[in-house]
Amino acid sequence: xxxxxxxxxxxxxxxxxxxxxxxxxxxxxxxxxxxxxxxxxxxxxxxxxxxxxxxxxxxxxxxxxxxxxxxxxxxxxxxxxxxxxxxxxxxxxxxxxxxxxxxxxxxxxxxxxxxxxxxxxxxxxxxxxxxxxxxxxxxxxxxxxxxxxxxxxxxxxxxxxxxxxxxxxxxxxxxxxxxxxxxxxxxxxxxxxxxxxxxxxxxxxxxxxxxxxxxxxxxxxxxxxxxxxxxxxxxxxxxxxxxxxxxxxxxxxxxxxxxxxxxxxxxxxxxxxxxxxxxxxxxxxxxxxxxxxxxxxxxxxxxxxxxxxxxxxxxxxxxxxxxxxxxxxxxxxxxxxxxxxxx
Amino acid sequence: xxxxxxxxxxxxxxxxxxxxxxxxxxxxxxxxxxxxxxxxxxxxxxxxxxxxxxxxxxxxxxxxxxxxxxxxxxxxxxxxxxxxxxxxxxxxxxxxxxxxxxxxxxxxxxxxxxxxxxxxxxxxxxxxxxxxxxxxxxxxxxxxxxxxxxxxxxxxxxxxxxxxxxxxxxxxxxxxxxxxxxxxxxxxxxxxxxxxxxxxxxxxxxxxxxxxxxxxxxxxxxxxxxxxxxxxxxxxxxxxxxxxxxxxxxxxxxxxxxxxxxxxxxxxxxxxxxxxxxxxxxxxxxxxxxxxxxxxxxxxxxxxxxxxxxxxxxxxxxxxxxxxxxxxxxxxxxxxxxxxxxxxxxxxxxxxxxxxxxxxxxxxxxxxxxxxxxxxxxxxxxxxxxxxxxxxxxxxxxxxxxxxxxxxxxxxxxxxxxxxxxxxxxxxxxxxxxxxxxxxxxxxxxxxxxxxxxxxxxxxxxxxxxxxxxxxxxxxxxxxxxxxxxxxxxxxxxxxxxxxxxxxxxxxxxxxxxxxxxxxxxxxxxxxxxxxxxxxxxxxxxxxxxxxxxxxxxxxxxxxxxxx
Numbered sequence: 061x062x063x064x065x066x067x068x069x070x071x072x073x074x075x076x077x078x079x080x081x082x083x084x085x086x087x088x089x090x091x092x093x094x095x096x097x098x099x100x101x102x103x104x105x106x107x108x109x110x111x112x113x114x115x116x117x118x119x120x121x122x123x124x125x126x127x128x129x130x131x132x133x134x135x136x137x138x139x140x141x142x143x144x145x146x147x148x149x150x151x152x153x154x155x156x157x158x159x160x161x162x163x164x165x166x167x168x169x170x171x172x173x174x175x176x177x178x179x180x181x182x183x184x185x186x187x188x189x190x191x192x193x194x195x196x197x198x199x200x201x202x203x204x205x206x207x208x209x210x211x212x213x214x215x216x217x218x219x220x221x222x223x224x225x226x227x228x229x230x231x232x233x234x235x236x237x238x239x240x241x242x243x244x245x246x247x248x249x250x251x252x253x254x255x256x257x258x259x260x261x262x263x264x265x266x267x268x269x270x271x272x273x274x275x276x277x278x279x280x281x282x283x284x285x286x287x288x289x290x291x292x293x294x295x296x297x298x299x300x301x302x303x304x305x306x307x308x309x310x311x312x313x314x315x316x317x318x319x320x321x322x323x324x325x326x327x328x329x330x331x332x333x334x335x336x337x338x339x340x341x342x343x344x345x346x347x348x349x350x351x352x353x354x355x356x357x358x359x360x361x362x363x364x365x366x367x368x369x370x371x372x373x374x375x376x377x378x379x380x381x382x383x384x385x386x387x388x389x390x391x392x393x394x395x396x397x398x399x400x401x402x403x
Numbered sequence: 404x405x406x407x408x409x410x411x412x413x414x415x416x417x418x419x420x421x422x423x424x425x426x427x428x429x430x431x432x433x434x435x436x437x438x439x440x441x442x443x444x445x446x447x448x449x450x451x452x453x454x455x456x457x458x459x460x461x462x463x464x465x466x467x468x469x470x471x472x473x474x475x476x477x478x479x480x481x482x483x484x485x486x487x488x489x490x491x492x493x494x495x496x497x498x499x500x501x502x503x504x505x506x507x508x509x510x511x512x513x514x515x516x517x518x519x520x521x522x523x524x525x526x527x528x529x530x531x532x533x534x535x536x537x538x539x540x541x542x543x544x545x546x547x548x549x550x551x552x553x554x555x556x557x558x559x560x561x562x563x564x565x566x567x568x569x570x571x572x573x574x575x576x577x578x579x580x581x582x583x584x585x586x587x588x589x590x591x592x593x594x595x596x597x598x599x600x601x602x603x604x605x606x607x608x609x610x611x612x613x614x615x616x617x618x619x620x621x622x623x624x625x626x627x628x629x630x631x632x633x634x635x636x637x638x639x640x641x642x643x644x645x646x647x648x649x650x651x652x653x654x655x656x657x658x659x660x661x662x663x664x665x666x667x668x669x670x671x672x673x674x675x676x677x678x679x680x681x682x683x684x685x686x687x688x689x690x691x692x693x694x695x696x697x698x699x700x701x702x703x704x705x706x707x708x709x710x711x712x713x714x715x716x717x718x719x720x721x722x723x724x725x726x727x728x729x730x731x732x733x734x735x736x737x738x739x740x741x742x743x744x745x746x747x748x749x750x751x752x753x754x755x756x757x758x759x760x761x762x763x764x765x766x767x768x769x770x771x772x773x774x775x776x777x778x779x780x781x782x783x784x785x786x787x788x789x790x791x792x793x794x795x796x797x798x799x800x801x802x803x804x805x806x807x808x809x810x811x812x813x814x815x816x817x818x819x820x821x822x823x824x825x826x827x828x829x830x831x832x833x834x835x836x837x838x839x840x841x842x843x844x845x846x847x848x849x850x851x852x853x854x855x856x857x858x859x860x861x862x863x864x865x866x867x868x869x870x871x872x873x874x875x876x877x878x879x880x881x882x883x884x885x886x887x888x889x890x891x892x893x894x895x896x897x898x899x900x901x902x903x904x905x906x907x908x909x910x911x912x913x914x915x916x917x918x919x920x921x922x923x924x925x926x927x928x929x930x931x932x933x934x935x936x937x938x939x940x941x942x943x944x945x946x947x948x949x950x951x952x953x954x955x956x957x958x959x960x961x962x963x964x965x966x967x
Contacts, residue, residue: 113413113863137866150864154882163878164868211868 062124063089064110064219064251070118071105079105081118083277085270092245092252094262096298097272103255106272107221110253111144112137123218143212144221147228149204151196157207158183158192164215182210185247186240202233209244222254226261238264259299263287271295289315289401296340296403303380304403309337315402322397326353326373338403343368345398346381352396355379357387371395413862414784415872422781425774426796429840434799437811441658444651453652462637463659469550469622469633470615470663476555477611480708481562482604489570490596492693493702501952502709507560508944510901511620512922513937514557517716518544519624520723520934527726528719531733545629550622554615556712561614562607569603570596588692605674613667616660617804619904620918624925634660635806635904642813642908650814657810661803668802717941723934742935753936755913756920759831763916764899767838768892771846775891778847780880783854794851801844805904812837812909829911837905845898846891852959853887854880886957893954897947901940 064087072078080102087093095103108114110121112128112135120130128135143164144150151160162179170178183189186206196204205225212220222241226234242265245252256262262269263283270280271294279291290296296304307325317325317339355371358378367386371379371393381395453459484503488496506514520526523542529535543549573596581591622633632640638656641649694701725738746753778797782790800808816833819826827833857880865879881888903918910919917940924933955963 111863111867113866136871137863138869138871140867141869142867144864144867146860146864148858148860150858150860152861152864152879152883163865163870167869167874167878211864215868 062126062218063087064253065122066106066110066119067122068119069106069109069116069121071102071109071114072117078117078275080109080275083119083272083275085277085280087251087253087268090249090251092265092267093254094266094269095253095255095272096259096262096269097257098298099257101272102275103272104223107223107253107255110219111142111221112140140219141215141217142219142221143215143217144223145205145208145212145225147224149196149208151204151207151211153196156193156195157188157199160196160207161210161214164211168215178214182214185213185244186210201229202237205229205237206240209240213244213248216248217250220248220250220252222252224255224257226256226258234261241265263299269299271298273298290340290403293338293403296338296401300342301380302340302342303378305339305341305377305379305400306336307339308334309339309402317400317402319396319398322400323353326375339400340403341379341397341400343380343382345400346371346379347396347398348381348383348387348393349396350394352394355393355395357389357391357393360387360389362386412784413866413872414781418777418781418872419785422778422793425778426793429836429843430796430800433808433811433815433840434803436815437654437657437661437807440650440654440814444654447651452648453655458632458637459656462632462634465547465622465626465631466616466633466635466660466663468547469554470612472548472551473554473558473615474608474612476552477559477562477615478604478608480555480712481559481607481611482566484559484705484708485563485566485570487701487705489567490592490692491701492698493705494698495702499705499709501948502713503563504560505713505945505948506557508897508901508948509557509941510903510918510921511553511557511618512624512903512918512925513620513720513901513940514716515544515553515621515624516723516921516925516930516933516937517720518549518553520930521716521719526719526723527733528715528722531722542628544625545631546625547631550625550631550633553621553625554618555611557618557621558611558614559712561610562604565607565610566600566603569600569606573599592692602674606671609667609671609674613664613671613802613804616663616667617806617904619804619806619907620922623907623922634663635804638806638810639907650817653810654814657807661807664803664807717938720934720937720941723931724938726931742931743939746932746936746939750932752915753920753924753932756915756917759834759914760900760917763831763834763838764896766835767842767899768846768895771839771843771895772850772888772892775843775846775850776876776881776884776888779850779854779884780876782847782851783857794847797847798844800840801842805841805902806908808837808841809905809908812840812905829914831914834906834909834914834916837909838899838902841902841905842895842899846895849887849891849894849958850884853884856959857883886954887959890951890954890958890963893947893951897944900943 066083066085069080069083070078071080083102083106085093095106097103105114109116109129115134116129116131118131121128123140126135127133128140152163155163158179161182162175165175165178179192180189183192186209188203188206188210191199191203191207196207199207208225225241226237229237238261241254245265254262254265266283268280269283269286271278271286273294279286279295281289286295287300290299293304296302305326307322308328308331309325313321322339354374357369358372359370360383361368367383369381369383369387371381373379379395379397387393484499487493488500488503493499519542521528522544523529524536524538524540526535544553578591578595581595582588586594617635618633619635619639622631622636623639626632626636627640634656638653638660641652641656722733724742725740726733727737727739727741747757748754778793782793785793812833813828816826816828816836827836861883862875862879865875870878901918902916903922906916906919907922910916915923917936921933921936921940924930924936951963
């Protein structure tokens with residue numbers, strides 16, 4: 061096993077705009093990378109290039125020293141020792157669950173007995189031992205997903221690719237499957253790449269999150285890092301909840317700001333010609349208080365454990381906040397912003 | 404194909420050249436040879452003798468009139484069935500539809516024979532019920548009108564299918580909106596449905612016309628005895644009286660047929676262009692309009708038409724086959740299975756024909772399957788343009804009348820094969836080649852549509868599992884398209900078994916097929932033997948159609964030609 065390296069990867073389908081361009085990243089061995097972005101951002105194309113279903117039109121993909129693909133050459137998917145969980149699960153309907161799981165071993169010429177043992181082991185890992193002789197058509201969505209996962213498990217692949225594997229499942233099943241994925245990652249030690257448009261999923265599972273938009277890689281960082289210190293407006297808007305305020309920012313100040321600085325900045329009228337920057341404020345950092353900035357409640361939604369508020373500041377900017385007590389729409393409130401992050 | 408290599412293609416390198424080679428051999432080569440000979444003989448003035456021959460103009464006129472009148476008959480019968488079975492609450496629709504489709508699948512020479520057995524002074528059936536016209540009175544079907552009528556009956560299912568497809572694609576909400584705005588059922592039919600279904604009508608009519616132009620079996624059996632020649636039968640006659648200018652003549656004649664068919668095909672292409680094949684609202688089960696008090700009458704009429712075009716001719720065929728000899732009245736006492744014993748056990752010619760047809764059809768059906776599975780895969784996995792090219796090249800030999808292809812094969816194989824120095828002319832191999840070329844499209848269509856319906860990730864998962872092309876094909880793809888492959892085999896077998904037009908020109912002693920045997924038996928006056936053989940063929944057709952019907956629920960839409 062080795063590090064998976066994407067070097068200036070690009071793909072142009074000839075539609076006028078490249079689907080992926082200039083994506084460079086290293087995925088550490090045994091890492092769990094989530095490729096996160098809105099639909100059409102090129103994340104699935106990156107995944108399909110790693111799998112070998114598409115050839116890059118720019119750049120290269122390496123697994124350690126091994127060149128998997130560049131513009132001229134390409135190792136066929138069947139020779140890469142990778143495995144993939146597809147959004148549609150891609151179980152072969154004419155085979156039983158055991159046959160589906162054992163097929164990669166059969167192709168590799170593994171003898172009957174060790175093969176059966178491995179199939180049993182893989183099915184046990186996803187808790188489907190008793191379903192070995194069923195057909196995929198007789199299984200529920202979550203069970204099919206687990207069969208697809210067992211099929212990945214069985215060959216000890218170097219890289220496991222997951223293409224929005226939870227998109228077709230209901231919310232309850234998703235949580236259960238997230239748990240299964242985490243277990244699977246711990247057990248297999250394989251490098252995993254997980255494509256999703258759901259940031260909560262990405263944060264919950266991955267050791268690293270790569271945010272993509274319009275074919276480009278915006279930021280690659282561990283989940284805590286990307287949540288606390290997002291780069292740029294797009295990432296800031298995509299990861300976690302929050303509001304983006306616009307204000308003048310002195311050059312001397314670091315990117316993290318506390319209440320004193322924010323109060324000054326928001327109170328001061330920006331001088332003409334002064335450059336405004338985007339500042340991300342998380343709702344849990346906005347506290348309703350007796351002092352602070354004047355604001356009005358625009359909307360209040362009861363979410364169970366708290367009320368989610370949308371506030372308008374006196375200068376018209378929007379802010380998000382949580383409140384433990386019910387607040388009425390239209391009420392004037394005062395808020396303290398404990399911290400902000402310059403994007 | 405650099406573009407192929409770049410898209411991370413799943414096709415092995417040899418596959419696309421292989422498919423192109425097959426297409427070149429089966430489609431481009433024979434038709435190109437025909438075009439070259441035709442053009443060369445035109446340039447050398449070979450056409451002069453032909454143009455001054457009144458027989459040509461008479462045959463052209465006969466072809467046009469029979470084809471046009473036959474088209475009208477097909478439009479009336481097929482149109483009425485399509486409208487009534489699709490839009491109205493007629494009972495037993497499935498049975499009616501299946502039976503109505505039968506004439507299309509029954510070989511034309513059998514249709515002609517059965518109608519001859521039904522009418523005229525020597526009809527066994529009419530004699531048995533004492534209604535035969537006096538001996539010496541003419542057989543009414545041996546005429547332009549007779550040929551046109553039978554062409555119409557034979558090809559009415561084409562109009563039915565095209566119109567029905569059009570009607571099923573009508574937007575249901577549009578019709579409901581019209582009714583809500585106060586239009587009566589008749590007004591909706593007149594103002595909304597018929598205008599929208601017009602392309603389907605026109606396409607069906609064009610298809611029927613093309614099919615009529617190329618039909619050989621019906622004008623051969625009904626026309627030749629009365630010296631009424633159409634272009635296909637004229638080619639046959641010219642070929643029978645082989646002379647110095649034969650090759651030039653038949654290449655020009657078949658070129659003429661090809662042009663007529665091409666015109667029809669262009670009309671069809673034109674009217675169907677941009678048509679949306681999604682089935683939006685109307686399903687076969689729910690009727691749009693109610694016939695109310697008329698239902699019984701309409702149903703009676705539909706069944707009467709079926710009795711007239713299907714049951715009576717078949718009964719006549721059975722009656723003729725049971726008669727001890729041609730012209731001898733059939734009674735319960737005189738009925739015998741002599742003719743069946745004769746064709747099945749004694750006559751070496753019919754037994755050879757059975758053997759030949761079975762061998763040829765089975766070889767063609769399974770041999771083509773090997774080719775079309777690979778070709779279908781290429782069609783489904785390539786860019787739209789490549790897929791369209793492959794589809795078109797495969798379609799042309801099938802879309803053109805069989806007689807054109809037969810002439811092309813004669814021209815191609817008249818000389819010994821280059822390099823090998825052997826001639827396959829006059830052997831069974833030329834028939835096999837012609838069948839392969841002609842039925843390539845029949846086999847390709849169901850398989851290509853099955854590949855199209857397959858989720859590509861099923862194959863991608865197999866690739867990541869480590870399976871190479873051959874392995875994926877055997878373990879994953881082949882089992883998944885198996886129902887469509889089964890349908891392809893049955894369809895090719897069914898059509899090849901009944902083939903007459905191609906074989907009529909290409910057979911020689913020892914290589915006659917079933918279609919040729921029936922025609923020759925009738926030609927030599929053994930009407931009861933021809934009838935017995937025809938009855939067997941019809942039973943075979945029904946059995947095969949039944950088999951397909953059983954498979955139908957597991958097949959992609961549009962694979963079984965009489966279901967839509």
